[in-house]
Amino acid sequence: MATPLLSRARFLLSAATARDLPPDSTPEIAFAGRSNVGKSSAINALAGRKRLAFASKTPGRTQTVNFYDLDGAGRLADLPGYGFAAAPFSLRSTWDVLVGGYLASRASLAGIVWLMDARRPLTPVDRNFLSWLAPRRSPRLALLAKADKLTRAERSRTLAATRRALAATAFSGSVAMFSASSGEGVEETRALLEAWLRERAEACPGARE
Ligand code: GDP
Secondary structure (H helix, E strand, O other): OOOOHHHHEEEEEEEOOHHHOOOOOOOEEEEEEEOOOOHHHHHHHHHOOOOOOOOOOOOOOOOOEEEEEEOOOOEEEEOOOEOOOOOOHHHHHHHHHHHHHHHHHOOOEEEEEEEEEOOOOOOHHHHHHHHHHOOOOOOEEEEEEOHHHOOHHHHHHHHHHHHHHHHOOOOOOEEEEOOOOOOOOHHHHHHHHHHHHHHHHHHOHHHOO
16 A cells, blocks of 8 residues: 555745745645644644654744645645734734735645644634634634543533534534544544545646646
């Protein structure tokens, strides 16, 4: 069997401004979430690697979009985390310009993975992020990260409640439990992301670099 696409991920570049973004021509999957939600760990788990994406030591300070190339057939775009209360205004406005611009105009966006903490999904900053997603039609997946911190009963209760709450918003997409630690949801997420990339490549066959 061919090596799964996500496990072929290699660091490509970090973009601090829109000018630094790689050409908008290869299907991309963006990862978004509150600082410290477990986004780097999720990317590492999906790629089957330990230190592909590494956590910033000071949450909220990494204001770059980090790109990982999937053998030319796709990319992962790790967006800077949002909602870091102590971030100075200048950092927050950088986030708005960089991430807002990316989400609003990236033509090659094949899907968005949105991570929330399974212990407290849909915090006010998470709900605020929904408004950035609203204009996009790209497929989306909400992952409730660090699911290993909940009991089985809590997981099923939280999943149902979050699905209900999101159904009442503009969010249309799947919601799933995820844990980089226990591996819950990793295989299913990988399969979905690879399907998004395939569908996107089939829809725009000339898009491959
Ligand atoms: P990021 O800032 O969103 O990239 O978050 P990180 O991936 O750096 O994770 C933030 C913290 O959460 C770290 O201390 C991780 O060890 C921890 N963490 C990440 N994923 C999981 C998980 O699935 N389960 C548990 N229990 N902790 C996790």
